Amino acid sequence: MRIAFAGTPEPAVPTLRALLDSPRHEVVAVVTRPAAPAGRGRRTTPSPVAELAGAAGVPVLAPDKAGDPEFLAQLAELAVDSCAVVAYGALLPRRALDVPVRGWVNLHFSLLPAWRGAAPVQHALLHGDDVTGASTFLIEEGLDTGPVYGVVTETIRPDDTAGDLLGRLAVSGAGLMVATMDGIEDGSLVAVPQPSDGVSLAPKITVDDARVEWTAPGRHVDRLVRACTPNPGAWTTFRGERLKLGPVRLRGSNDLEPGHLAVERREVAVGTATLDVVLGDVQAPGKRPMPATDWARGARIEAGERLG
Template sequence: MRLAFAGTPAAAVPTLRALLESPRHEVVAVITRPPAPAGRGRHTVASPVAELATDAGIAVLTPRRPSEPEFLADLSALAVDCCPVVAYGALLPPAALAVARHGWVNLHFSLLPAWRGAAPVQHALLRGDEVTGASTFLIEAGLDTGPVYGVVTETIRSDDTAGTLLERLSLSGAGLMAATMDGIADGSLVAVPQSTDGVSIAPKIGVDDARVGWEAPGRHIDRLIRACTPAPGAWTTFRDERIKLGPVRLRGTNELAPGQLGVRRSGVAVGTASIDVELGSVQPPGKRPMPGADWARGARIPDGERLV
């Protein structure tokens, strides 16, 4: 089939690469978000998907809005059979959805109908799910409500962050999307409507949501920090300054009050509403992440100080 691939971040790159390597399909164009500021210097850079497409010699379309008449005309002229999508990052209007003969097929990183929305991986971790996965489905007007072509499952590990889990899902999901395109091409796959049971929503997790409340149970704090790693980054305040936190370790003790610090030579414990946790990496303002023990030594923290 002739394909126009839509995607933007690094998580979409494995799927684009799999489709470029497929002998059964031809990727004739890539649709991605326009170049945007990134990194410490905030230099304008192309998306990871655009970089791979450029290296492969594929045409790159970067509309500010996919409803732009010029973009719709360019897309229509490509005469594509299907548009596979992975984390494109913009709403697709009906005029765009109607262009491809087999529609637009999205790779979503959850087992639909669970965790429809922008942050399925983060919410699966935050909820404490033991298993998640990825689904390919036909895009329609609703939020991730279209009929499903196929799924793959993935066990969530106790030390998974959103970053590590998304990396595994992006790789297994790439194979799923390639197989889905094969099945659509030969007519062996039929999309099945989603169940009306088990629907859950996964809205974007913002910076305010990533603040650690030490009055919560330790297991919730552990899941919150892992769900917010690497983005938007979990944080708390210490001496009226915001510090970022990496994943913590559950200690199994309950010796400290919520937010109270217990400084030991081997590490730094923090009290919660239940069991204490041991800090992993800590990033003070303007500095690089460092082990909790190094941070405590540098800040000369006595026992009893608190994170807020």
């Protein structure tokens, strides 16, 4: 099939690469978000998907909006059979959905209808799911409501961060997308409507959402930090300044009041509503990430000090 691929960040790259390598399909264009400032220098750089497309010699379209008439005309001229979508990052209006004859097929990183929305991986971790996965589905105008073509499952490991889990799903999901396109092309695959029960929503997790409340149970703190790693990054405050937190581990004791610190030679523990947690890497303002023990030595933490 003639395919246009729509995606923007790094997790979309494995699927684009798999489609480029497929002998049965031709990627005739890539659709991505416009280049945006990034990094400390705020340099404008192309998206990871645009970089791969450029290296592969595939034309790149970067409309401000997917409903722009010029973009729709370009898409129509390409005469694509289907558009494959992974984390494109913009809404697709009906006039765009109607262009490819076989529609737009999205790879979503959850087992639909669970965790519809922008942050399915983060919410699966935050809510303590044991298993998640990826789904391919035909895009409708509703939020991730379209009929499903196929799924792959993935066990969530106890120490998974959102980055870890998304990395594995991006790879397994790439194979699922190619298999889905194969099935659509030869007619062996039919999309099945999502069940009405089991629906859950996964809105974007903001920086404010990523603040650790030490009065929460220790297990919740652990899940929140892992769900927010690497983005948007979990944090707390210390001496009135923000302190970024890497993954923690449960200590197995409940000796400390919520937020109170215990500095030992090999670890730094913090109290929660239940089990204490041991800090991993932390990052103070203007500093690089470092082990919590190194940070504590430099900060010269006094007895009775606390986080938050």
